[in-house]
Amino acid sequence: MAELYEAIQREIAKYPDRRGAILPALHLAQEHYGWLPPEAFEAVGEALDLSPAHCLSVASFYDMFFLQPVGDHVVEVCTNLSCALVGSDRLLRQFERELGVHAPGTSEDGKVTLRRVECLGGCGWGPVVMVDEQYQEHFQPEDVAPLLTELRSTPRPSESHA
Amino acid sequence: MSATQPATETVTLTVDGREITVPKGTPLVVAAAEQAGVEIPVFCYEPRLGPPIGACRMCLVEIEGAPKLQAACTLSCTDGMVVKTAETSEQAKDAQDGVLEFMLLNHPLDCPVCDKGGECPLQDLTFRYGPGNTRMTIPKRTYEKPLPISPSIVLDRERCILCYRCTRFSGDVAEDGELVARERGAQSVIATFAEQPYANAFSGNVTELCPVGALLPTAYRFKARPWEIVNVPTVCTGCATGCNTWATLRENKVERILSRNHPDVDDGWLCDKGRFARFEPRDERIATPLVREQTGLTAAAWDDALRTVGQRLRHHSSLAGPGGVAIVTGGSLTNEEALGWKAISDSLAARTASAPVAAAADWESLAAYAASLVAVDDADAVVVIGDQEPADRAGTLDLRIRKARRAGAHLAIVGPGGTSLERDAKSFISTLPGAGSAVLAALTAAVVEAGGEHVRSDAPTAGSLESLATAAGAEVGQLRELAGALTAAQRPVLIVTDAVDTADIARLAWALGLDRRAGGVLPLPVGANERGERAVGLVGGWDEVLPALEAGTIKAIVLVGCDPVLESADGERWQLALAQTEAVISVAAFTNGVTSQSQIVLPLDVEHERDGTVMNLEGRVQRVRPSLAPVSGVPQIEWTSRLAGFIEVTTPASPLKAFTALAESNPAFAGLSWTEAGDRAELQRERPAAERPAAGKPAKPAKAPEKGAFRLVAPRPLFSGAAVERTASLAHQRAGIVVLARADAERLGIARGAQVVVRHAAGEHVGTAQLSRRLLPGTVRINWRGAAGTGSTAVVGAQ
Amino acid sequence: MPEGPTFAEPAATALLLPFAGSRRELAEYETHGGYGSLRKAVGMSSQELVDEMIASNLRGRGGAGFPAGRKASFLAQAEPRYLVINADESEPGTFKDREIILRNPHALIEGVLIYLWMIRGAAAYIYIRGEYAKEASILEGAIAQARERGYVGAPLLGTDYVPEIVVHRGAGAYICGEETALLSSLNGDRGQPTAKPPFPAVSGAFKRPTLLNNVETVATVPTIIGMGGAAYAGVGTEQSTGTKLFSLSGHVQRPGNYEMPLSATYRDLIEVVGGGLPEGRSLKCFVPGGSSMPVLMPEQLDTGLAFEAVVAAGSMAGSGAVIVIDERTCMVRFALRTAEFYMHESCGKCTPCREGTRWIVELLRRMEAGLGSSEEIDLLLNICDRVEGNCLCVLGDACAMPVRSHIRNFRAEFEEHVTLGRCPCPDDAPMAELYPPLLRAPLPMVTV
Numbered sequence A: 001m002a003e004l005y006e007a008i009q010r011e012i013a014k015y016p017d018r019r020g021a022i023l024p025a026l027h028l029a030q031e032h033y034g035w036l037p038p039e040a041f042e043a044v045g046e047a048l049d050l051s052p053a054h055c056l057s058v059a060s061f062y063d064m065f066f067l068q069p070v071g072d073h074v075v076e077v078c079t080n081l082s083c084a085l086v087g088s089d090r091l092l093r094q095f096e097r098e099l100g101v102h103a104p105g106t107s108e109d110g111k112v113t114l115r116r117v118e119c120l121g122g123c124g125w126g127p128v129v130m131v132d133e134q135y136q137e138h139f140q141p142e143d144v145a146p147l148l149t150e151l152r153s154t155p156r157p158s159e160s161h162a
Numbered sequence B: 001m002s003a004t005q006p007a008t009e010t011v012t013l014t015v016d017g018r019e020i021t022v023p024k025g026t027p028l029v030v031a032a033a034e035q036a037g038v039e040i041p042v043f044c045y046e047p048r049l050g051p052p053i054g055a056c057r058m059c060l061v062e063i064e065g066a067p068k069l070q071a072a073c074t075l076s077c078t079d080g081m082v083v084k085t086a087e088t089s090e091q092a093k094d095a096q097d098g099v100l101e102f103m104l105l106n107h108p109l110d111c112p113v114c115d116k117g118g119e120c121p122l123q124d125l126t127f128r129y130g131p132g133n134t135r136m137t138i139p140k141r142t143y144e145k146p147l148p149i150s151p152s153i154v155l156d157r158e159r160c161i162l163c164y165r166c167t168r169f170s171g172d173v174a175e176d177g178e179l180v181a182r183e184r185g186a187q188s189v190i191a192t193f194a195e196q197p198y199a200n201a202f203s204g205n206v207t208e209l210c211p212v213g214a215l216l217p218t219a220y221r222f223k224a225r226p227w228e229i230v231n232v233p234t235v236c237t238g239c240a241t242g243c244n245t246w247a248t249l250r251e252n253k254v255e256r257i258l259s260r261n262h263p264d265v266d267d268g269w270l271c272d273k274g275r276f277a278r279f280e281p282r283d284e285r286i287a288t289p290l291v292r293e294q295t296g297l298t299a300a301a302w303d304d305a306l307r308t309v310g311q312r313l314r315h316h317s318s319l320a321g322p323g324g325v326a327i328v329t330g331g332s333l334t335n336e337e338a339l340g341w342k343a344i345s346d347s348l349a350a351r352t353a354s355a356p357v358a359a360a361a362d363w364e365s366l367a368a369y370a371a372s373l374v375a376v377d378d379a380d381a382v383v384v385i386g387d388q389e390p391a392d393r394a395g396t397l398d399l400r401i402r403k404a405r406r407a408g409a410h411l412a413i414v415g416p417g418g419t420s421l422e423r424d425a426k427s428f429i430s431t432l433p434g435a436g437s438a439v440l441a442a443l444t445a446a447v448v449e450a451g452g453e454h455v456r457s458d459a460p461t462a463g464s465l466e467s468l469a470t471a472a473g474a475e476v477g478q479l480r481e482l483a484g485a486l487t488a489a490q491r492p493v494l495i496v497t498d499a500v501d502t503a504d505i506a507r508l509a510w511a512l513g514l515d516r517r518a519g520g521v522l523p524l525p526v527g528a529n530e531r532g533e534r535a536v537g538l539v540g541g542w543d544e545v546l547p548a549l550e551a552g553t554i555k556a557i558v559l560v561g562c563d564p565v566l567e568s569a570d571g572e573r574w575q576l577a578l579a580q581t582e583a584v585i586s587v588a589a590f591t592n593g594v595t596s597q598s599q600i601v602l603p604l605d606v607e608h609e610r611d612g613t614v615m616n617l618e619g620r621v622q623r624v625r626p627s628l629a630p631v632s633g634v635p636q637i638e639w640t641s642r643l644a645g646f647i648e649v650t651t652p653a654s655p656l657k658a659f660t661a662l663a664e665s666n667p668a669f670a671g672l673s674w675t676e677a678g679d680r681a682e683l684q685r686e687r688p689a690a691e692r693p694a695a696g697k698p699a700k701p702a703k704a705p706e707k708g709a710f711r712l713v714a715p716r717p718l719f720s721g722a723a724v725e726r727t728a729s730l731a732h733q734r735a736g737i738v739v740l741a742r743a744d745a746e747r748l749g750i751a752r753g754a755q756v757v758v759r760h761a762a763g764e765h766v767g768t769a770q771l772s773r774r775l776l777p778g779t780v781r782i783n784w785r786g787a788a789g790t791g792s793t794a795v796v797g798a799q
Numbered sequence C: 001m002p003e004g005p006t007f008a009e010p011a012a013t014a015l016l017l018p019f020a021g022s023r024r025e026l027a028e029y030e031t032h033g034g035y036g037s038l039r040k041a042v043g044m045s046s047q048e049l050v051d052e053m054i055a056s057n058l059r060g061r062g063g064a065g066f067p068a069g070r071k072a073s074f075l076a077q078a079e080p081r082y083l084v085i086n087a088d089e090s091e092p093g094t095f096k097d098r099e100i101i102l103r104n105p106h107a108l109i110e111g112v113l114i115y116l117w118m119i120r121g122a123a124a125y126i127y128i129r130g131e132y133a134k135e136a137s138i139l140e141g142a143i144a145q146a147r148e149r150g151y152v153g154a155p156l157l158g159t160d161y162v163p164e165i166v167v168h169r170g171a172g173a174y175i176c177g178e179e180t181a182l183l184s185s186l187n188g189d190r191g192q193p194t195a196k197p198p199f200p201a202v203s204g205a206f207k208r209p210t211l212l213n214n215v216e217t218v219a220t221v222p223t224i225i226g227m228g229g230a231a232y233a234g235v236g237t238e239q240s241t242g243t244k245l246f247s248l249s250g251h252v253q254r255p256g257n258y259e260m261p262l263s264a265t266y267r268d269l270i271e272v273v274g275g276g277l278p279e280g281r282s283l284k285c286f287v288p289g290g291s292s293m294p295v296l297m298p299e300q301l302d303t304g305l306a307f308e309a310v311v312a313a314g315s316m317a318g319s320g321a322v323i324v325i326d327e328r329t330c331m332v333r334f335a336l337r338t339a340e341f342y343m344h345e346s347c348g349k350c351t352p353c354r355e356g357t358r359w360i361v362e363l364l365r366r367m368e369a370g371l372g373s374s375e376e377i378d379l380l381l382n383i384c385d386r387v388e389g390n391c392l393c394v395l396g397d398a399c400a401m402p403v404r405s406h407i408r409n410f411r412a413e414f415e416e417h418v419t420l421g422r423c424p425c426p427d428d429a430p431m432a433e434l435y436p437p438l439l440r441a442p443l444p445m446v447t448v
C-alpha cells in the first residue's frame, strides 16, 4: 500500500499539476491489484488528493483499465479493419472455442481473459493479438492452442517479474 | 471603489438580419436573446458552471464565413459577425432538428409521469421544434430507475441527455468530484463512486441545473404539478449568507426550495441545508404557550402565559435592578421581532446577548474595512483564517471562494488543516487549533515588517513576529510569505471563521490598509441574523451572560430561539447555571436543552412562517416572506407586542410597522425600503473612516493536551440544528466524520474508512475515519452536532 | 514486427527512416550524424527556427496537414509553455509513428529537443497510446541515453536551458489522438475534446500555452534543420513538401510502412512498393488516409499522395494509412466495422456523435442482417448528414464520411442485402465471420 502511494508520488513529481499523474497512477494501481477494484480508486484518490469517483470516471473512459477482475493472462484480439480483412474474426472465434468463453470473458479456470479490441497499430502484420501487453503478429487460428497451453502453465506476468 | 472603468468597447453584429450593438465579448446566446429577441435553444450552456463546453449542440447557428455550423454558446460577439439562427437558416434548422432527434433517441418521453413535466426545457423544445413522428427502428437504451444517488436526490438515467451540467457542478463548482460520468460514448452514465451517496453540501443544486427530469429531489417526487403550486419569494435563514429563494407552496406545505438567484449574494446556488432542511413535522412543534405544572409543561392560554411572563420579568427586574433579567437570543429572529425584544429589554434594564462571543460580534468596529460577498469574486487574494470551514458558517460562500480561486485569486488557508478548501489552495499555513487570535497578531507583525504601499507601520503589534508565530504554532517563513502576498495584493479579502475578538481583526486590517483598498474583511457570524439582532440593539454575548448567571446576579432569563446548552462550547456550565436560575423562559420551535429547564415556553416562529427582514453577514437587509401561518396561529411579532403591553411598553405589532420604525430611527436601517428589501436587495454601505485600533494581547490557544490525547477541532457544522436533525434526507450529510492526520492514523493503526470514537468534554462522537495529509498531527477534527469546544482535548480510538 | 527493411523503391529520399534495420542506440544514431541538427539549432534563435520550419512548408503528419511552421508561430508567449507530442496513433490502419519509435527513436528525441529549445518549453510530454507498452519503454530507454549524454535534464549544449522529456502512457481511447482530447487526458480529466477557443497554443497542457505535434512531424524536424527548410521544400510537391510515411495494410502483397516522397502516387505505393494485390485478386477500392476517409476507387489509383491531390479526388490524406480492399469484400460489413469502431470510440460528450454513431451502427447492423429497406438506406445517409459537421470534434465526421462513401460507391450492395434479406457474400470472403458488436460488460447499478 505504502509502496503504491510512494510510487504515485514519484509520478506526481513529473507533472506541474498532480492531476496529470492520474493515468500513470491508475496503471500502477492496476499493476498492483491486477485490476481496478474499488479500493484501488480509493488508494489512487488518496495519493492524488482527488475523489475516488473522479478516478473511476477517468478509468472507465479507457479500454485498458479493468473494472472487473481478469484472469492471469489477458489475450486481446484486434478485429479492426486491417486485421478483419485478413481473418481476425475467424481467429477470435477460434480463441472462443478453445477457451469456452465469449469475448469479453475469462476462462473457467481463471487463467485467461479474452477480449476483442480495436486497432492496435500493427495493421500491416495482422491479425495482431496482444498477450499481456505484448504484440504477436500474423497470428493464425492454428497458433491459438499452443499459445493457450503456454499461458495456462505460466504465472501472472507481475508474479513472474517478482 | 475601483478607478473609473474605461468605456466598454462595443461591437456591432447581425442576428437573423437584425443589427445589434453589444459590449465586446458578450456571449452570442445572451446577446441574441436580449438584444435581437432571438432565443437560441441551449441545454449544456450555463455560465455559472464555467466556460461553455459546446457539448449538446442544440445551439448550432450559421456564421457567415465559417465552413460549418458553430455552437453559439461557445461564441462571443465580434464586430461584423453575421449570424443566422434556425429561424432564418435552413441548415441550422435541420441541424437543430437533428440534435433534438438524437436526444430523443433514448429519452423515454414519459412527460406525463415526470415531475419536470411543465417546467422542462427538453419538453418545451420538443413541442416547439421536435419532429412529429419518429424514424426510429432501433431499441432505446434502458436503465434501472429511478436510482437514488443520495437520500435527497434520485437519478433517472433514461431521461438523462448527458449535458454534463451536474458533473460540471460537482467537478468545477463544488469541486468535490463525487458526481461523475462513467464509461464512454453511448454507454456514458452519470454515477457516484461505489454506491456511495452524493454527499456534497451543495448537492441539491444539480436538481435545479438538470434541464430534464433526470435529477430530481426525492422529497418532491410526484408531489405537485406546476399549475398547482405557488412560488413565494423569500430568503433562506439557514445561515447568515442570506441566499435568495423561492418557496414552492402546495396545499399549505412548503414542498420545495429553489434558488431565486441573487448574483451578489448566492450566485444562484443553495446549500442542502437551505434547500432540504424543514422544521417538520409541524405537529411536533411547540404550538401553544406552555406553563410548567406539577405534571410538566402544560398548554396555557396566550394571555395568561404572556401576563405571567410579563409579571415575572418585571418582578425580577425591579428586585434585582439593572441586569437582573437577561434576554438571550441567537441570531434567529427577524429584525422586526428583535425590535420588540429590544423594547422589552430596555424597559426592564435587561442584559441582552445575541452572539455566543460578544467580542467576536462587534461588526461595527470593522465597518471601515468591511467587504461584501462580491468582493470575494473580485479579490486577487483570499485568506481564510480559523479552525472552521467557511461553509460551516456561511454555506454558499464556500462556492464563491472556490470561484475566486479558479479566477486566479491567491487562496491561502490558515488553520490546523483537514478542511476541503486546502486541497487546491495556493498556500496552506498550519497553525494550532483555536489560535485564530494569535495568528491574526502574528500576521499583523509580519505585515508591518513586510511594509509596502498600503501598509501602516503604526499598527499595534503584540510582540515580535517570532514569538507570536510560536504562540500561533505557525512557521515564520510561511507567515512572511503570506504577508508578502497580502501586501502586494490589490483587492485582498480576509475571511475569519473563528469567534475571535474583532479588535484582533481590526489591527491586521489597519496594518494592511484594507480601508483604503477594494476587498476587506468578512468575519462570519454564527446566527443567521446575528448582525441584524445586534444592529437593532440586542448586543452582548452569551460569554458575558454566563458568568452573571452562574453568580446568580441574573434572576430571570428569556432564551429566544437559541439553545446554549447545545450550541455553546460551555454547554455543561449553561445547563447547571440555568438549573439554579429562578425564572427561565424560553421561546422555541421544538423541545430542547433549554425548554426542559423552563417554567414557561412560548412557540417560536420559523422559516416560511415569518414576515420581516434579516441582515446577512455583509450587512445586506433582505425580506423574508411567509408561506405558512405560524403553528401557533399567532405571529411572534404580534404576541411580543402583547407581552410588551404587559410590561407597559409599546412595540409595533406588524412587520411593516416595525420595519418603518427601524428605518426611521435606526441608522443601520436608514433609507431602506420595504419593497426593495423584498426583491434583489442592494447592499447599502459607506465605509466610515478607519481609526487606529488600540493595542491588545492576542488570546492564547489552549494548552497542549496530555500525552496521548488530541487537540480537538469541533466547529458547529453547517448541517446541524433543529431542522437539519429532523430532515431524514439529510442524515447522510450529518454522518459522523473523524479527520485524522495521516501520521497519527498510521501510528494508531486506523485505516481510512474505519469507525472511530472520539471522546471529548461535551460527549462521544463516532465517525468514519478520513485521513488528511495537512491536518496538524496530534489534532482531530470532527463534525459534532453542537459546539464541543475547539482546542480542548479529546481521546481517539478505533471502535 | 520485422526489423528488416520495409522500405523499397522508389523513395530514393529516405529522410526519416533508415533504409534498413533500426538505430535504437544513441551511439549508432550519432555515427549517422544524429544530434547534429540539435547542435545547429542551439546556435539559432527561436525565430530563426520557426522561420526554417515555415520555409520547409512541412505539413503536420497527424492527419489534418496543418503547416507545422505556422502552428509553431502561433504559440502564446506566456511562460511556462509545454511541448506535447502526439504518439497516440489510433486511426485504424495507421502504424507509422510506432515504426519511427521502434527504428529511429532518437530522431524523435532530437526533434523534441530542437522544438523544446525553440519554444524554451518547461517540458515535453510524449503522449503515447497505452497499448504501445514496448514502444514506451524504448522511448524511455532512448531518453535515458540522451540524459546520460547530457542532452536531457542538464543545461543543453552550453546554454542555460534545461530540457525535460516525460513519456506519458495513454490507456486505450482513440479519441485521445484528437489534440484537445489528448490534452484533457493529460490534464487528468476524461479524454474528451474541448471547444476551441481556447486553442492549445493559448491554453493546453496544464492550462498553459502548448505546442502539439505528431510524432512524425517532430521526428522530421532534425532533417529540416539539418538540410535547411528550403531544401526540404524541394522534395515532394509545392503544397505537400518532403517525404511521408505511409502505412500500407489489407489485401496487398507487401504490407508495411513506406517513406514516400509526396510527389508519388497511390499506384506507386500500392502496386510498385506494396507489390499489388495478392495473386488473382482485384482491387475493389482503397482507403487513402485512415479509416475515417472516404474510399477511392480503382480508377483513382493515379491520385497523388499529396494532401491537395487526395482532396481533389474527393477524400483526404489523413494519417497516411492506406488499406487495400479486394473485390470479395462485403462493403456493408466493411462499413459496419468502420462505424462500430467510431461508435465504440465516441467520447460521449456531444449529442450528434454519441447518439448518431450508435444509430448509424444499429442501422448498418440491420442492413448487414438483411433487415431494413431502401428507405432505411436513405435514412442512414440522412443521419450521416446530420452528424457530419455538427459535432464538437470531427470524430463524428470520421464515422459519417466513410459510411456515406461506402453507400454512395456501393449502393447496389446495400440494396442487395435488404432485398435478399441476407449478406450475399460467400463463406470464405474477408470478414465472413463478422464478430458481434463490441460492448463493454453491463454496468453495475448504484444503489444507496
Ligand SMILES: Cc1cc2nc3c(=O)[nH]c(=O)nc-3n(C[C@H](O)[C@H](O)[C@H](O)COP(=O)(O)O)c2cc1C
Binding pocket: C059, C060, C061, C062, C063, C064, C065, C066, C068, C071, C086, C087, C088, C089, C090, C091, C174, C175, C176, C177, C178, C179, C180, C212, C213, C214, C215, C217, C218, C393, C394, C395, C398
Ligand atoms: C478523432 C481524431 C483522432 C486523431 N488521432 C490522432 C493520432 O492518433 N495521432 C496524431 O498525431 N494526430 C491525431 N489526430 C490529429 C490531432 O488532432 C492533431 O491535429 C495532430 O496531432 C497535430 O499534429 P500535427 O500538426 O503534427 O499533424 C486526430 C484527430 C482527430 C479528430
Ligand code: SF4
Binding pocket: B159, B160, B161, B162, B163, B164, B165, B166, B167, B190, B209, B210, B211, B212, B214, B215
Ligand atoms: S443527469 Fe441531467 S444534468 Fe446530468 S448530464 Fe444528465 S441531463 Fe445533464
Ligand code: FES
Binding pocket: B041, B042, B043, B044, B045, B053, B054, B055, B056, B057, B058, B059, B060, B071, B072, B073, B074
Ligand atoms: S448549449 Fe451550445 S452546445 Fe449545448
